[in-house]
Amino acid sequence: MCSTVTTALPSGLSALVERLKVRGSTLDLVSLNQVLGEAALCSEDVRPFAQPDASRYRRVTVYQNQNFELLVLTWLPGQASLPHDHAGSMCAVRVIEGVAKESHFFRGDDSYVVPAAASDLVAGQVTASDDSGIHALANAGPETLVTVHVYAPPLSDFQRFEPRPPQWTAAPVQQQPLDRPVVLIVGGGFSGSQTAVQLLRQADQQQSGLQVVIVEKRGVLGEGLAYSTQDDLHLLNVPASRMSAWPDKPDDFLEWANHRYGPVDPSAFLPRRWYGEYLRESLLRTAAESGPRCSLTVISDETRRVQRTEESGWLVHFSRHESILADAVVLAVGHRPPDDPLAGIWNGPRYRFLPDPWRPLAMGMIQPSEPVVILGSGLTAIDTVLSLAHPQRTAPVTLISRRGLVPQKHDADIPSPLDMSSWVSRQLGTSQSLTVRKLLRELRRVTAAHVSLGKDWRSVVDGLRPFLSQIWQHLSITERRVFLKRVSPYWEIHRHRMALDVSSRFEDLLGQGIVQIVKGHVTSVVAEAESVQVSLFERDRQQTRELTTGWIINCTGPRPSNTVPDNPAIGSLLSAGWLSQDALAIGLEVAPSGQVIDHQGNAVSNLMTLGTLRKPQLWESTAVPELRHQAADVARVLLHEIVLPANKGGSEMAKALK
Numbered sequence: 001m002c003s004t005v006t007t008a009l010p011s012g013l014s015a016l017v018e019r020l021k022v023r024g025s026t027l028d029l030v031s032l033n034q035v036l037g038e039a040a041l042c043s044e045d046v047r048p049f050a051q052p053d054a055s056r057y058r059r060v061t062v063y064q065n066q067n068f069e070l071l072v073l074t075w076l077p078g079q080a081s082l083p084h085d086h087a088g089s090m091c092a093v094r095v096i097e098g099v100a101k102e103s104h105f106f107r108g109d110d111s112y113v114v115p116a117a118a119s120d121l122v123a124g125q126v127t128a129s130d131d132s133g134i135h136a137l138a139n140a141g142p143e144t145l146v147t148v149h150v151y152a153p154p155l156s157d158f159q160r161f162e163p164r165p166p167q168w169t170a171a172p173v174q175q176q177p178l179d180r181p182v183v184l185i186v187g188g189g190f191s192g193s194q195t196a197v198q199l200l201r202q203a204d205q206q207q208s209g210l211q212v213v214i215v216e217k218r219g220v221l222g223e224g225l226a227y228s229t230q231d232d233l234h235l236l237n238v239p240a241s242r243m244s245a246w247p248d249k250p251d252d253f254l255e256w257a258n259h260r261y262g263p264v265d266p267s268a269f270l271p272r273r274w275y276g277e278y279l280r281e282s283l284l285r286t287a288a289e290s291g292p293r294c295s296l297t298v299i300s301d302e303t304r305r306v307q308r309t310e311e312s313g314w315l316v317h318f319s320r321h322e323s324i325l326a327d328a329v330v331l332a333v334g335h336r337p338p339d340d341p342l343a344g345i346w347n348g349p350r351y352r353f354l355p356d357p358w359r360p361l362a363m364g365m366i367q368p369s370e371p372v373v374i375l376g377s378g379l380t381a382i383d384t385v386l387s388l389a390h391p392q393r394t395a396p397v398t399l400i401s402r403r404g405l406v407p408q409k410h411d412a413d414i415p416s417p418l419d420m421s422s423w424v425s426r427q428l429g430t431s432q433s434l435t436v437r438k439l440l441r442e443l444r445r446v447t448a449a450h451v452s453l454g455k456d457w458r459s460v461v462d463g464l465r466p467f468l469s470q471i472w473q474h475l476s477i478t479e480r481r482v483f484l485k486r487v488s489p490y491w492e493i494h495r496h497r498m499a500l501d502v503s504s505r506f507e508d509l510l511g512q513g514i515v516q517i518v519k520g521h522v523t524s525v526v527a528e529a530e531s532v533q534v535s536l537f538e539r540d541r542q543q544t545r546e547l548t549t550g551w552i553i554n555c556t557g558p559r560p561s562n563t564v565p566d567n568p569a570i571g572s573l574l575s576a577g578w579l580s581q582d583a584l585a586i587g588l589e590v591a592p593s594g595q596v597i598d599h600q601g602n603a604v605s606n607l608m609t610l611g612t613l614r615k616p617q618l619w620e621s622t623a624v625p626e627l628r629h630q631a632a633d634v635a636r637v638l639l640h641e642i643v644l645p646a647n648k649g650g651s652e653m654a655k656a657l658k
Helices: 011-026 029-038 043-049 190-205 252-261 272-289 379-389 421-429 436-452 457-474 477-495 500-512 568-575 611-618 624-649 652-657
Strands: 058-064 069-075 090-097 100-107 113-121 126-129 134-139 145-152 182-186 210-215 294-299 303-308 314-318 324-326 328-331 372-375 397-401 515-527 532-538 543-549 551-554 595-597 603-609
Touching: 011 029, 011 043, 011 058, 011 069, 011 145, 029 090, 029 126, 029 145, 043 090, 043 145, 069 134, 090 100, 113 126, 182 190, 182 314, 182 324, 182 624, 190 210, 190 272, 190 294, 190 624, 252 272, 272 294, 303 568, 314 328, 328 568, 328 624, 372 379, 372 543, 379 397, 379 500, 421 436, 421 457, 436 457, 436 477, 457 477, 457 611, 500 515, 532 551, 603 611, 603 624, 611 624
Parallel strands: 182 210, 182 328, 210 294, 328 603, 372 397, 372 551, 397 515
Antiparallel strands: 058 069, 069 145, 090 126, 090 145, 100 113, 100 134, 303 314, 314 324, 515 532, 532 543, 595 603
């Protein structure tokens, strides 16, 4: 990726860019530190790029090519970054104005990071680090802080880490010797963390020895993709009273939120960031409270290969960590970022295309005065709009999707689900083949009758939810394809609704003309250094028009991790025949118990999965109510079929050590 200077640079920055360009790909940490330290920079050089923002520290890109990027960051008093690494990039930072505090961290066994050292940097001082260290910067003084950052190569991604909370009182997780049954979980988001919670809890209740190993390549446990946002404008789309992670403790999340953040309305839609904190603390507290025969190990790494052993266990390999033998493996990998809908039609540099809105710092590069095109109009697109519009947006945001559909909103008074059991029994009990067309016709009839009585259509949708998997399983593959192609987009906007506050903000932006929704698709893109020209076919007008924008953000929705390129662990198992893709290519073939089906059609007793990879069999397999039950069921199966027998006969690791 290569871009030119976006504006005429002041002399100090221009000279710095030229020196960095001369070094090119030969930049190392020492030379990077030296070049930035020797640069003749003053406040006047960075003033055009110093843009304070009351909501967060501001990043402005000054120059970028394939070897490095140069940024100016502006920090108001009290603003700070979260602990992070640099994921393959070197970084050098120079203070231009103000006082910066740089903190360095080490990572504890409970996955939290703990401060290890700190130092203040004044104007003219430089600090440099490689990709492996965990650090954070903060404005340590009463005045505005301005810093210049150079990343080599450009910072495409990084890991964020969570400081250990001051109120955290549970004992840190202790790694135990692997002389007991080992269950390794690939993925530490909701599905992975809750499977670990259920395994530890159930094993402790039965006084059974168990070692649970979670492998999570992100810097933070519990969040996954769904709850990784740090923007408090991004809310859960289910009320707090319905979001417990425990099937048998319905008020658990509500009680946690009341304890942590004060009195919470049970009907409130709380920040998704809070929910990530809740999941992480639930896991670590359960591990700390488990008996001495149960333990949790957290590995911050990527699972690269899962290989069958002669003892019918699994040898699991990682990018950096030493390999581990496991008696059972649980695949809890979740979704992957969206496909690139502009592949093949984009011309020019790709700098102004954001392939994934959840990528760290993605929104921070976009100025309120720059127009934006968003591909997609679902919940992710809505959240992206809210981030772009805060605190004050002056340039337009255009949402482009083929159907122009936007999620419906929740009602202020959330209705009770309608009892749909009799209706479902009639649909499934007929001797005729079940078709999507017939289901839709009958569902519209029921909904119209319900609404005619002055009641809410939402109660019909919510009443149908417990039966969705049962209905899905009665549909033929052909009918499932019909649903995915023609009905799924309409079902999703009624099933997954916006919180009221989110809907209100979004409707205000529509009313102000800041946001526009276009039904159509992009036919070509020509990108330049400072803008992007978009050719857009509008379905309503049946014509193509040209649109000039500053950025394009891909919010078309995630894809499953069920192919060899999408996930190395999944790829290794697919290549060896231990997994099978489903006919619709939306997940994997999985038995009702959660055990995967190999290429010969057999269930693999000690290889299980849950969550999105089970959509081919369940369809409804991505939301908390379904996932919390799946996690409990997976733990129950593993405990009785793998863990208890291994306690009697010896674990895979114990056998290998003999």
